[in-house]
Amino acid sequence: MSGDLKWNKIFGAGLATVLVILGVNQVSGFIYSSEPPEEMGYFIDAPEEAAAGAAEVELPPDWGTVLPVADIAAGERAFARCMACHTINQGGADGIGPNLWGAVGGPMLHSAGFDYSPALREHAAQNPTWTYDELDQFITAPSRHVRGTKMSFAGIRNTEERVALIAYLRSQGSSGYAIPAPDPSRQPGAEEETPAEGEAVEGEGVEQTPEEGVAAQPDEEATSPAQPAATSSPQN
Numbered sequence: 062m063s064g065d066l067k068w069n070k071i072f073g074a075g076l077a078t079v080l081v082i083l084g085v086n087q088v089s090g091f092i093y094s095s096e097p098p099e100e101m102g103y104f105i106d107a108p109e110e111a112a113a114g115a116a117e118v119e120l121p122p123d124w125g126t127v128l129p130v131a132d133i134a135a136g137e138r139a140f141a142r143c144m145a146c147h148t149i150n151q152g153g154a155d156g157i158g159p160n161l162w163g164a165v166g167g168p169m170l171h172s173a174g175f176d177y178s179p180a181l182r183e184h185a186a187q188n189p190t191w192t193y194d195e196l197d198q199f200i201t202a203p204s205r206h207v208r209g210t211k212m213s214f215a216g217i218r219n220t221e222e223r224v225a226l227i228a229y230l231r232s233q234g235s236s237g238y239a240i241p242a243p244d245p246s247r248q249p250g251a252e253e254e255t256p257a258e259g260e261a262v263e264g265e266g267v268e269q270t271p272e273e274g275v276a277a278q279p280d281e282e283a284t285s286p287a288q289p290a291a292t293s294s295p296q297n
């Protein structure tokens with residue numbers, strides 16, 4: 062009889078201990094619960110994309126072909142993703158990132174008062190100009206193109222969106238930066254049926270193309286009416 066009572070006490074004590082431990086866990090979990098950081102500070106890069114088709118290395122866009130018909134309005138919409146850190150109006154203030162008025166075709170590190178990262182400074186020493194290709198590669202994956210850049214932005218992988226965005230950036234203070242002539246060897250030929258504007262097609266007979274430096278067409282693309290022919294406007 063007294064033996065039963067003893068075991069009751071032992072079980073009771075054990076149960077009480079368990080309850081206390083559970084309670085403490087509960088409470089401390091409450092007190093020390095960890096908040097997730099407001100901003101995740103790492104990039105999720107996706108190099109597999111490129112690795113997957115090593116054979117299929119993507120050429121940079123043929124700017125002379127794509128820019129004149131780019132959807133500037135879509136580019137402006139795409140710029141919404143940059144606005145957290147950049148202004149683009151003339152004389153606009155630097156924010157987390159530098160003001161971007163006139164950035165296209167302009168010198169890298171073009172905002173005098175901005176505190177650029179050592180990585181971008183170093184990069185600029187080799188590549189002083191924001192050419193279309195440089196911009197394109199930077200925007201595709203900033204931290205891959207300029208390792209250590211402090212532009213914490215994952216990048217835009219969609220080429221059509223980047224082209225539209227670059228056309229928009231160009232329209233903001235850089236319309237004097239020439240668009241190169243279309244590369245005749247990269248015209249889609251008969252496969253696609255939308256020659257941008259009659260003229261581009263004449264050099265169909267493909268032979269060795271002249272040097273790429275051929276003067277850009279002497280017209281002001283600056284205010285050319287965006288005439289997105291039949292191309293469906295890209296998604297947002």
Ligand code: HEC
Pocket residue numbers: 139140142143144145146147157158159161164168169170171172176177178179180181191196200209210211212213214217
């Ligand atoms: C999270 C903030 C942030 C976002 C979003 C962002 N940027 Fe940046 N950007 C920066 C910072 C910071 C720098 C300076 C980088 C450095 O010094 O390494 C920069 C630099 C640049 C530069 C170089 C300017 C110069 O003077 O050389 C360009 C061009 C640029 N950004 C374009 C863009 C575009 C286009 C987008 C949108 C697709 C974008 N950025 C989105 C923060 C941002």
